[in-house]
Amino acid sequence: xxxxxxxxxDSSSMRAVIKKVVSMSGFEMDNCFxxxxxxxxxxxxxxxxxxxxxxxxxxPHMNGIEMxxxxxxxxxxxxxxxxxxxxxxxxERIREAFDCGAGGFLKKPFLPEECRSILxxxxxxxxxGCYGSDDEDAGEFDF
Amino acid sequence: MARMMxxxxxxxxxxxxxxxFILLLPDTAAGSAGEYERASVIHFNGFESGCVKLSVSxxxxxxxxxxxxxxxxxxxxEEEKEDCIKEAVNMVCGNFLAAFDKDSLFELSIPECGPHDxxxxxxxxxxxxxxxxxxxxxxxxxxxxFLRDKDPGIQVVRHLSx
Numbered sequence: 206x207x208x209x210x211x212x213x214x215d216s217s218s219m220r221a222v223i224k225k226v227v228s229m230s231g232f233e234m235d236n237c238f239x240x241x242x243x244x245x246x247x248x249x250x251x252x253x254x255x256x257x258x259x260x261x262x263x264x265p266h267m268n269g270i271e272m273x274x275x276x277x278x279x280x281x282x283x284x285x286x287x288x289x290x291x292x293x294x295x296x297e298r299i300r301e302a303f304d305c306g307a308g309g310f311l312k313k314p315f316l317p318e319e320c321r322s323i324l325x326x327x328x329x330x331x332x333x334g335c336y337g338s339d340d341e342d343a344g345e346f347d348f
Numbered sequence: 349m350a351r352m353m354x355x356x357x358x359x360x361x362x363x364x365x366x367x368x369f370i371l372l373l374p375d376t377a378a379g380s381a382g383e384y385e386r387a388s389v390i391h392f393n394g395f396e397s398g399c400v401k402l403s404v405s406x407x408x409x410x411x412x413x414x415x416x417x418x419x420x421x422x423x424x425x426e427e428e429k430e431d432c433i434k435e436a437v438n439m440v441c442g443n444f445l446a447a448f449d450k451d452s453l454f455e456l457s458i459p460e461c462g463p464h465d466x467x468x469x470x471x472x473x474x475x476x477x478x479x480x481x482x483x484x485x486x487x488x489x490x491x492x493x494f495l496r497d498k499d500p501g502i503q504v505v506r507h508l509s510x
Binding site: 215216217218219221222225263264265291292293294295296297298312313314315316 | 362363367427434435438442443447450451453454
């Protein structure tokens with residue numbers, strides 16, 4: 206099973222790092238799309254089939270939280286899982302991301318195994334590649 | 349203030365080790381001014397407001413990009429260097445603030461990058477400066493913390509010559 210992944214970050218280096226880490230983690234990617242902002246990501250999602258979004262929060266034009274909120278009001282986009290990758294460590298901001306519909310949270314800097322673990326949880330896939338049971342919590346935070 | 353600077357030290361060490369595979373050792377010597385060619389600044393606003401400035405040499409910046417993106421140091425572009433130092437200061441500041449007070453909300457600016465001498469934070473007071481050395485590369489890194497005075501009359505102006 207492979208997935209179309211959209212990586213949203215204003216830093217091209219960070220997009221490259223996330224792409225590399227996702228590939229290294231063994232998570233199977235079919236297509237990998239990139240966007241520099243939330244608004245660009247919404248445009249990509251309107252034209253392409255996307256299975257998973259990995260997004261930063263702090264970006265110019267439209268940040269990751271605004272993008273999440275827009276996705277949740279769109280019937281076609283609301284079911285797409287979103288993993289937030291950010292330097293944000295504030296619990297209120299993380300809670301806001303989850304309240305807006307984020308499926309997981311990954312704090313920068315991160316290790317490949319942390320990334321893999323969250324991606325598999327969010328996609329509901331066991332680490333052996335099989336679909337698992339309905340897992341409750343993705344990400345590291347429990348409120 | 350010592351506690352804040354310790355947290356900043358821990359943050360920069362963690363970011364450089366995890367993201368750039370560079371082991372930093374604290375250094376008491378500032379090194380010569382010419383050692384720092386590039387700088388990146390990020391501003392934060394919350395119950396404490398200020399900015400973090402990260403200064404590096406081109407040599408270490410090339411190694412950072414090489415290690416982060418796995419590309420040859422000769423092939424590293426200016427855009428990749430800029431992007432890399434901005435991402436570094438973003439992570440250092442984000443991690444520092446999370447350690448400083450995870451319950452308080454801080455707004456982070458989009459990082460700016462330029463020649464080291466072009467950044468002169470104005471309207472801030474210098475809260476501390478730390479130096480690190482990377483033994484493998486024989487290059488230094490400096491990180492500075494500036495805090496905004498809590499006088500509402502002070503205008504914060506960033507000077508960045510373009």
